[in-house]
Amino acid sequence: MFFSEPEPPRGTPMQVTDRIQRxxxxxxxAMTHHGTNTYLVAVERGWVVIDPGPDDQSHLDAIMFATGGKIGRILITHDHRDxxxxxxxxxxxxxxNLAAARASLAQGDQVDQRLSDNSVIDGFVVIATPGHAADHLCFQLGDVIFTGDHIMAWAPTSVLQPDGDARSYMESLGKLLQIRSKLFLPGHGPAIRNPRKFVGALIARTREREQALWDQIANAPADIDHIVTESYGTLSPEMRGIAHRTIGALLLxxxxxxxxxxxxxxxRALQ
Incomplete structure (x- = not known):
């Protein structure tokens, strides 16, 4: 169900719709695919930027050049460094103006405007979608939803303890399934052009994965280290740590x- 794309250009925006550039x-x-997608959205007075991305001067300069610096609002999907x-x-x-779910970002930057579920800002409807991160937001503009890291085409979203929550993630998937849209624009990787079908398949896959984990501990109760080894085999220390946090979130x-x-x-499993 997952798919990728050819290596995209850097420093040059790609036109997505008549109003949206990527x-x-x-x-x-390994966790960011080709890199973070920053979206530039033309509004009545200038531009809205969604997720400025990393502290990379060439990328930031490209944002300023593409918008002519006429940026009225910066929207943040979630407070992760990338x-x-x-x-x-x-x-x-x-x-x-900097707008996000939290009053301040992890690096200490103050937010000008806090966002909450169902609020509307510059024509964008805010959708609270905790799961990947407790503060995760999606933004709907007409029939387009900017999904951040909640839904991506190239790989399943990481839901890692302690900030990630597998129950909230599934609830947020169900929430997006009920919203009519034609296009998902994720925080990494290519666009998703059949959103409802994709979300349905993602929910089914996640349920299957959860059931497989239950079956595993029903057959042989084990600690997380053993479960990770049985599930993933040999991993680098970094990826093993990620797998440990993923399994931990599912077990919770x-x-x-x-x-x-x-x-x-x-x-151990309970019947």
Whole structure:
């Protein structure tokens, strides 16, 4: 169900719709695919920028050049470094208003306007979608939804303890499934042009993964280290840490659903 795209250009915006451009940062990697997508949206008076991306001067300069510096608002999907590091510089240089779910970002930058579910700002409807991160937001503009890291085409979204929450993630998927749209624009990777079908498949896949984990601990109760080894095999230390946090989030959801319990360090299934 997942798909990618050819390596995109850097420093040059790609036209997505008549109002929306996509600018890809040069911070590609195992967790960011080709890099963070910054979206430039033309509004009545200038531009709205969604997720300025990393503290990469060439990327920030490209945003300023493409918009002529006429940025009225910066919208943040969630407070992860690859999405927000450049926000303070861009706001300062352009004079833009910085809007996010939290009052301040992790690096200490103050937010001008806090956003909440169903609020409307510059024509964008704010959709609270916790799961990948507790403060995660999506933004709907007409039949387009900017999905941040909540839904991506190239890979399943990481839901990692402690900030990630598997139950909230599933609830947020269900929420987006009910909203009519024609195009998802994720925080990394290509656009999704059949959103409802994609979300439905994603929900089914996540349920299957959850059931497989339940089956695993039903057959053989184990601690998380053992579960990670059985599920993923040999991993680099970095990826093993990510897998550990992923499995931990899923186990907590199973426990919350009354389907699993932790006895000491060992997890076992409940019938």
């Amino acid at each position: 600018l890809v940062a040069g911070n590609g990697g 999405h927000v590091e450049g926000a303070a510089w861009l706001a300062r240089e352009s004079g833009a 959801k199973l426990a919350g659903d009354g389907r699993a319990v932790c006895d000491g360090a060992r997890w």
